[in-house]
Amino acid sequence: MNEIPEKMTDNALTDKIFSTVEGMRDEIVENFMGMLRIPALSPANGGEGEGKKAEYLMRLLKEIGVDEIKLYDAPDTVPRPNIIAIKHGKDRTRRLWVMTHTDVVPPGEASLWETDPFEPVVKNGKVYARGAEDNGQELMASLYGLKALNKLRIIPAMDIVLAFVADEETGSEKGIKFLLGKGIFKKDDLIIVPDAGNPDGTELEVAEKSILWLKIITKGKQCHASTPGRGINAFAAGMRFGVLTLEEIKKEFDAENRIFKPPASTFEPTKKEANVPNVNTIPGEDVFYLDCRILPEYDMEEVMKSVRGVADRVERETGARIGIEPVQMERAAPPTPGDAEVVQLLGSAVNQVYGIKPKPVGIGGGTCAAIVRRAGFNAVVWGKLDDMAHSPNEYAVVENLIGDTKVYALLYFGAPMTTTGAGGTKNLIISR
Ligand SMILES: [Zn+2]
Known part of the structure; x- marks a missing residue:
């Protein structure tokens, strides 16, 4: 059951996945905006935690149909839920994680906003709201990538784990660090932390200074x-x-x-x-x-x-x-090698959707992926993002939301490896 129709070629299937995502465009944008209406600020930022947003996401996950949902509530004065949703794949021994965060930063200086930061508005193909790019776009894309496969009755290549974590903006103690303490990661897990990126989507961040x-x-x-x-x-x-x-x-x-x-x-x-x-x-x-x-x-x-x-x-x-x-x-976390499987698979899916050749890059620091790398796991950071995080009038480009949904759908399906133009990280120490 639920197998890929045999006669379908790879390309035909890719097209089918893409058109399924396109067919959900309005629904994706609508639920994206619904999510952005819920602030989810940490108590350190004067908020009431991620509880309400987590409820919203739990409802979506149930609609989509995942096989397991585990809730990890970090102790605090307000609810700090971490949602781990698992869709079983053909290979149950392997897991691909997409880890996004539900919390947002405060709007900052109110007069700098042209619209209400927590009442999302669509204007010129962009959705304006606090949390739109950081980290809402990738969260929604990772979720609808799975829905696209479910609609097509395609079973992912391996177990897919969607992690919606709390507390990224104020230190990750109630989020990623809390989860690492629970020992729920396995050594060979493929981990994507799509919490930073560049406008053309060419950067696969694997290392920090x-x-x-x-x-x-x-x-x-x-x-x-x-x-x-x-x-x-x-x-x-x-x-x-x-x-x-x-x-x-x-x-x-x-x-x-x-x-x-x-x-x-x-x-x-x-x-x-x-x-x-x-x-x-x-x-x-x-x-x-x-x-x-x-x-x-x-x-x-x-x-x-x-x-x-x-x-x-x-x-x-x-x-x-x-x-x-x-x-x-x-101290910089150990870099994830540019030829690591998770980097290559993601690069390949990005290449297929956007027709670009992404490359592994290092940045001046730091993203929350460093916490994962320091704990001994490979992790890659990516997103097709205009880099609006923490800015007034933060927005997400709707085409990026839809395109990145296709990227995740392909990844979950098990994107065939193609050349990504990816180089290793070990190369090239040049002394003058
Ligand atoms: Zn972020």
Whole structure:
């Protein structure tokens, strides 16, 4: 029963899957908008959790027809449900996960919104609402990809697991981390976390850089600006340290890994704290910050050591004292290889739907896939997205919603492997 009609060729079947998705277009958009009407903010963002949205999704899952639904409620002051819905496949020993999150961030500055963030509006082929792209589009697409197969009475190639998780926007303690603690993942599971992407859908994110934020506190001696010899200018010493650091650290840690955009580590001075309020005082203290995104090939301790070395020199030259405090130090998760099965399968399905050749890429960090990778699993991040996450007037492009639904439907069916133009992640350390 429920087998693929024998005489159908692959192409004919692909067309059938695509036209089935097209036939559900209005229904998909309608339920997408229905879901977006339910805010789902975490208590840390002043909300009442994901309970109501989870109820909405449970209803949809029951309509679609899955084989198992498991609810994992993380303990909290408000409901924090995580939904795991499983559709059995032909091969019951293997599982393909699509993990999306139900929570959204607050709308932010209300006056920047042209429409009500929780009353979705369709305008020029886009659905405007908070949560439309982050992460509603992919959630709905992953769900309707399964409905398309069910309508055609096609059994997926392997078990399909739709995970609608809570709490992605405020740390994932009640979501992905909670689920990892339940031991429900298996070593060879194929995991897609479609929570980031680019407008043409060509990026399959498989790796992240380590994140190192440094607070630089320079201490000198305050005095009148007309008599600099009586003090030590902390601002001048801090600037000297900053310039030297940028020059030398960039040279020392100059390896490039071509899967990353940009390919080299980055070291950027960012925030600057105010020092003295008036022009005619030499500051006795000066504080600024460095944001460093470091290739996973490097050890962050090594970077810290080199930065300290520059500070020691500037201290000797100027007489100022330079303190270096790591504000954030997050080691990159182990990259998922570009030739991992989940990356290749997804790339192949994306290629078939959109006629593009997606490539594995690394980013400056970080997505919630890192949590999954750190726990020892391969995970790929993808989505055909205009990158509207957290912006005012967030929208999702309806064509992307429908196209990505086709991608998931093909994936569940078991998209035949084609060339994706995918390269590995191990290649290409280039030192100048
Ligand atoms: Zn997100």
